[in-house]
Amino acid sequence: MLTPRRPTPLRRALLGLAAALLTSGAAVGVAAPAHAAAGLTATFSSADNGSWYLDKYVIANPTSASITGWTLEFDLPPGVTMGSAYNGTATTSGGHVTVGNAHYNGTVPAGGTTEPYSFWFVATGSPAAPLNCRINGNRCDGGPDRAPGAPTGLAVTGRTTTTVALSWTAATAGDFPVASYDVYRGGALAASVTGTAATVTGLAPKTAYSFTVRAKDARGNASADSAAVSATTRDPAEDTTAPPAPGSLRTTGRTATSVSLAWNAVTDASGMAGYDVYRGATLATTVGPAVTAATVGGLSPLTAYTFTVRARDTYDNASPPSAAVTVTTDDAVGTGNYAKVGYFVQWGIYGRQFFVRNLDTSGAAAKLTHLNYAFTNLDPVNLTCMNGVTRGTTGNPQDPDQGTGAGDADADYARPMSAAQSVDGVADTGWEPLRGNFNQLRKLKAKHPRLKVLMSIGGWTYSKFFSDAAATPAAREKFVRSCVDMYLRGNLPAYNGAGGAGSAAGIFDGIDLDWEWPGAEGHPGNHWGAQDKANNTALLAEFRRQLDALGATTGRRYLLTAFTPADPAKIAAGWDIGASGVFRYLDFANVQGYDFHGAGSDNSWEPNRTGHQGNLYRDAQDPYPFEFSVERAIQTYLDAGVNPRQLTVGVAFYGRGWQGVTAGTAPGGGSAYGEWQSATGAAPGQFPEEAGTRGYANLLAAVPGCVVHHDAQSVSTYCYTGPGGQWWTYDDAWSLARKTAWTRERGLLGAMIWEMSGDTASGELMTALDGGL
Template identity: 35%
Template sequence: MVGLAAPAEAATSATATFSKPSDWGSGFEGRWTVKNTGTTTLSSWTVEWDFPAGTTVTSAWDADVTGSANHWTGKNKTWNGTLAPGASVTFGFNGTGSGSPSGCKLNGASCDGGPSVPGDALPSAPGTPTASNITNTAVTLNWSAATDDKGIKNYDVFRNGTKVATVTGTSYTNTGLTAGTDYSYTVQARDTIDQVGPVSGARAVRTTGGSTDPGTPGTGSKIKLGYFTEWGVYDRNYHVKNIVSSGSASKITHINYSFGNVTGGKCVMGDAYAATDKAYTADQAVDGVADTWDQPLRGNFNQLRKLKAANPNIKVLWSFGGWTWSGGFTDAVKNPTAFAQSCYDLIEDPRWADVFDGIDLDWEYPNSCGLSCDASGPNAFKNMMQAMRAKFGPNYLVTAAVTADGSAGGKIEQTDYAGAAQYMNWFNVMTYDFFGSFNAAGPTAPHSPLTSYTGIPQQGFTSADAIAKFKAQGVPAAKLLLGIGFYGRGWTGVTQAAPGGTATGAAPGTYEAGIEDYKVLKNTCPPTGTIAGTSYSKCGSNWWSYDTPATVAGKMAWAKQQGLGGAFFWDFTGDTANGELVTAISNGLQ
């Protein structure tokens, strides 16, 4: 292994310390922090360690992590290898198992900067905290002490994976909490040279008061949410009744009605005719009863009301923004309180207030670029969600569709999603559209890869990387939903069957070049292979990637293993008449 310098020099110039900021039972998040403690600049770094059998790394960020048997190595990226004196850098990973690292080396020498390997032992894990004196806004935690060969200096206390306090004793009272809210607490010890040991077991706490709404993840059932598009009632001829006739109504828990517009600093109607005025005949209606000319509410809203009457398990949220209408958020969040009031006034209009159980805000993307660019700052999204929760109260669902850009320095890192999470029920992580014919020449790649693979065009553009990034930021796993696209993305002019081929442009599609529904592709271009947890196909010179019931089943198993709150999909119109993909999601989340 090539290090920056000889071991004797490296031993006195840098340290590497390990922490485990979160543990969700079946796995954990680990972090290594490399610090230059010398007087000269480091130009590269390599951290090595051993895990016991059964503990492995599954994904990593901000370093190239590889393993052989039980030995693991993390090497700097091209952009974070240089460390000035006193500077530090952190890289992280998700792992499975319960073991702790041992035998740590940094550039071939001891990770604690001493002359021996492995150096000063890490502290042990503190005992799992106990919880007492739980109120609407506070909880007292106690834990048994950790041990260390040189002594314990203090303890870091983590709430939902984010450090909230450092204390010298073995108890802590956390105040300022929200009533009726689920929290998870862990504790980690520091020794006298600030080495951190393994994190304790997690203690779940629910504050008293508030809402016990079963629509919130974490109460035992998984969220199964589908987007219903307002414009789908036209060319696509897909209506609320189709949710029933396909058998999907009994297999979902939530519907996002999309989209309302965001303009002039307010929530406003999208297509008022489709939403509230379009007249339905008896054969088109959910209950077989035709609309009359003088009834106060028709259109999709009235059909959703009928759907909920027959299926009380379903909750409906009104989604605002989306790709086309996200530009309005920049002005709206300049006064988040007024924006929240406008949304409340629209959704709670007496003509349709009973239809909706929540609001979903699809901002693509805060403090970053989508169809247009936004520079509202990292706190704008959090401030918006805080205002929404304050206005709508504890019993209303407040959610958002969010980026899945897990790349280093990417969109997830531009916004305080963890700060917003405390006010929200969940995030719809849009784990699709990573690759497509918007890059007309290719290379061909699956648009919704679950994991990375050799030759992927952009590191970090996978579901696993996105979920890991949100968890690392401090968003609870139970507030993350995995996204499934009910469509494929494709290229034409392709000669190579495997991913990575060149192309000449977008493959033809029914409604848009480069995009086609699953219900079409399953017959016109059946899968010829799978990669990264999703399928691909080549038929003639066209190359497509899309999810099938089999790949959806695999993704649902992964979502459960990760402790996610469930899954969502875009959108109902891409599924078969008998709801194959909805069925796969429902069965996979049982």
């Protein structure tokens, strides 16, 4: 924990100067609040120092209880420039200034003030008081907010047998911009809109009604009512003839989640009321009589939808449906584009010294489309998403409890990042509610707004309790709700002064599920069984349901992806990839395209024979009776009917290596250079606990004399130091060029990378991948 700081001698001297100037009669004050405030107040003063002004805000607490935490906001007057600031953290956006309290003046006692450590700053230009001052969102003088003016010009613009259309003139703003309007039928709320027109529905035919409108600002302050208008709905007996069906319904555009439509206009002797657009038998949207186009949203990617349109006259007679048009929505990245999905590992900030900032400085962030944050764990008792703990994994990869209860909330959102570790070069103070990797992800997204960030759940050591969390409908609902609340609503657990309600809101754009593996053994000690296959599908369905429900309230669509196996046996055991299975709910799957062979850090895997870890095709020299290859893995999904634009190919930014490797003889004579040859175990790794594994950049630097070979038949890169030496299998620019070409040829969505810290500082592999896609 940081040690609380006190003002330095220089600060004390400046504060003393401020006090002297203020007591000399040079201050310009603001009158006290006209009435008792509900919270803190802030009083401004300015002292002339010749070439500059000492501008100061004293925060006061007129209530009977202490208040902890304050945020001061104001706008600088024209011509005033803000210099150095003291006793608070100030940020500016144009002329708008936001100040957070310092740790030593954040609590204002009942009846007290922040003196002698009130916020002040050096100003040049004039002693004019700042504008629009707010303290914790309230007026600095403690007075009530000024509400918007009442709307004017309310008029009836249309009627049907069950609806009345209204319009009005925009209201004048009070202290805050007008955000919405409430339409009242008599004294009952009938509609809420953001514009200056509304249609009130659900009315009785041939009935008189009275309407008024109120404006509301962003804080919910409401205006007085507008003048009332009256309208009588139409009598359906006066016109029973329907208008003709709209013609030439057509699609004018599509995205992964929407379809745009247009049609020809219809006329009717009684006048047109509008057009109703149907998705199948469901009313999707309604537009006005002068509009002959609409966009239907809330759709799923790569899904076929059928649309019709009906015209409706002012007597609510509906036409027959138009001719239908069927449209398939686009994939997650759009036709002609390719997904480039990278994993950022939580623990990379330690031994690897790989920070979110490195994604930016290497150029990778500008090339990636999606970034998956690895990983969050499952609570072993509550079977919910878990954060707020700091227990590390054990060093024994065969320990059944290696990942039980493990996590690192400090790295996630509590660790202050230095300026050198920060995306924008601004250090954390250590007192923000969001620090660590999550805050850096927020900064990265601000710099690269097209980048989507997902929270990955599980992974090799955190998948032990997936089977339990997915076992019943109630368990699934509880588990998914906890993940959505923690990472999409951003309600992180309080930890070392960080976290809290909404602290991570807006960072994550979806969920990536990394269950390794449903229906099959993964890490030692994992819970699994034959029931996992059906429960995995049900779990993804529950994620999709809750993500869509949240999206309906936020206006966003949240992504759902999964890491899926290359092994056909594991696919069959845990993944229903047929038409009624998991791909109904997934935006796309990242298919494992690596770790086909390796020695493992404890020599438990294949320590005695080398083998390619990510070959595109089966190697003709492969001595194993089973086949692992990218081609076979992807073909397994395609043969089941999975749309190729729902699949990315996994590539490795690291290598796997053996030592004590014999050279061997290649078919037709000559050296095999260690390919598929005997070995004595895993080669020394990048870290002592990771024998047999090195990041690409580390491999280049730490294994001198490793001569590179390219196997064109299987599309595999490997290097060999010579007889009895080390042999490493990995991807490089050569193999990535061929894999990305194959990805395009097969019409796949793109590529996924495990994981970003393995690349060089200049992003050599990411550049090659991006160039190929």
